[in-house]
Amino acid sequence: MERNQSRRQLAVMRQSLFDQGYLDEQFIQLEELQDDANPNFVEEVVTLYYRDSARLVTSIEQALRDRSPLDFNKLDSYMHQFKGSSSSIGAKKVKAESTQFREYCRAGNGEGCLRTFQQLKKEYTTLKKKLEAYFQLARQAGPNEIACRPK
């Protein structure tokens, strides 16, 4: 009973991540890749993403701090990597911010870059928290729940 409840809760939580635009279909792709050989594949990928992208966020922060003048090429290059990485887990909102950021880079709009980056970090962190909560609940609900696609 309790297990069923957590399953339902998990499904709702997962669906809300899509409904609220945090995730896109790529996340479903990851879920489909999860199998007996890699029962925690999605979580592993997400963990890897956050570990690796943190380095990029730091680099971008650094580059934005050294303003005078901003090296837009460098920023764009970093953000290109970050965007590519974010696309791997289907981090939809983060990816959208990355795209916006790169547009500002091309336009040479430093203010836009700064503003967008703040927004990006916010989405990035929010998603992280949501996913962490989701995976934790998934572990409680049982090993098969993640792969199951309620709809």
Added chain:
Amino acid sequence: MMENGFSSPRNDTFPAGLRVLVVDDDPTWLKILEKMLKKCSYEVTTCGLARDALCLLREKKDGYDIVISDVNMPDMDGFKLLEHVGLEMDLPVIMMSVDGETSRVMKGVQHGACDYLLKPIRMKELRNIWQHVFRKRIHEVRDIESLEGFESIQIPRYGSDQSDDGYLFTGEDPSMRKRKDCEGKYDERDCGDPSSSKKARVVWSVDLHQKFVQAVNQIGFDKVGPKRILDLMNVPWLTRENVASHLQKYRLYLSRLQKDDNELTTSAGGIKHTDSSKDSAGGFGLQNSMNIHHNDVSTGSYGFSGSKSFVQNLNPKSLDCEKKGIVSEPITEPKRALIVDIPNPCKVRSSQIGFESSFASLGGSQVDFTAFGSTTIPTRYSWSDVPEVLFRHESKSTELEDGFSQLPPSRSQHHIQADHIKPVPSISSSSSAADRSNHANHATSTESAIDPLPVQTKNHISITNHQAFDPLSTTALSMKSQGFNLSCISDLESTQRNISSGIETLLPSLDEDLKFCWLQGDYLAMNLGLQDFPEYYDPGIVSEVPIHLYDALRHDYDNPCDPTEYPLIEQGLFIV
């Protein structure tokens, strides 16, 4: 050999076991791609640095079937890696990026990527990548065969039944159709017995490639030929074909770097490998397509898909009888179209060497040059202007009134058709001259033909021939062509001059020039004449021609390789 990976024993399971090397600096993607590829039953090796990937590839030669690489990597540009892999390992490379800008994708393709995937990459896209490996394998078989064809001077023929029904009338691009046919053929062969037609592949190590590049540099771009490179490289086990093949790739590679020529491609891949000669007796006289072939662009060779030249003998009597063409094809019926298919892979290669950029201006719509290095390569050569091969017949001493309809496979689709009922004096002279020189193939054209057409083609042609012999010198064919070319050179020069002037003015004075050339007995002149048909672009004319005119001339030309019997013919082929 590539087949080590998935051939014989595992052939039936292909593409399972395809060995894929994935290169991406993003560990997350690396993990995902690895999983995806494994789910496709591929063998996956992942690599976070382009440099490491190169090391892996160099260490384990033939250890991979295909490479998937990210475009942006910190240690090495993905395009750079792509070039290395393409040159050294000759593996298909798929580029991937989150960036889908056209310019980026184009750059990838120009550098030789066989595909360009956008992140996020889906399983279904990866499931299909084996096709690139498979395609490459087909092309390799094709390459080798074209090389072999070159050496043995094979002249593939098309089925005779195709000859008359004429692409002319349908308006269909013949090269397309043939290409399809050919590919079907290769597919079958490849599937049926993949190993039989395949030779050991040379792996071009860094050292080997460097030797190669040194040799090329030493010789100079304009003059390189496989033989000379081979001599300079001094690698005992290397064969001339190995070098020729690599040279092709190298040229292609260089040409890619110069992207100014966006036209690369399209028509460059005319493929003519036809071995089916249904009609041995008339084998030679089939459909007139002059296909000088080549290899697909993707495999690094250029294809000249020749246009089809239609030679029609409308008025046999108009020509002088003096001709003593060595190749005498008795024309039983005056009205026939001579059709000659000349797939000649070698030729293409050689011709690439010789083109100077200066000729690019001449090319106009018909000739596209892809510049590589200092030398320009004509990627697309529409042979609409190609003089056709006329076969003279001693016995009949027939004068060929020749209508040429040429269907270039190129996009422009020119139909050249010359119907000349009236014998032109100049023609006769030219033909006689040709005969004197014992060239079986002459395109004779009428005066009327002379004016409107751009003469450029001839120039190209003549030039091509002229320089073509250098690389080809080892083969019998080439030798002959060489001799021929040499004899024509002096004439060519004058012709070219005339031509160029004619082009600018649209040939007001062309007639005279042409005549002059013809009097000289220059083949080029003949070529020129052919090209000058006013109706060149007019498809309507083609249709007007009675079908019976197109009857193919049947030639007993079973053995094109036999120099003694048909020396002229061979030369003629090369002329084209």
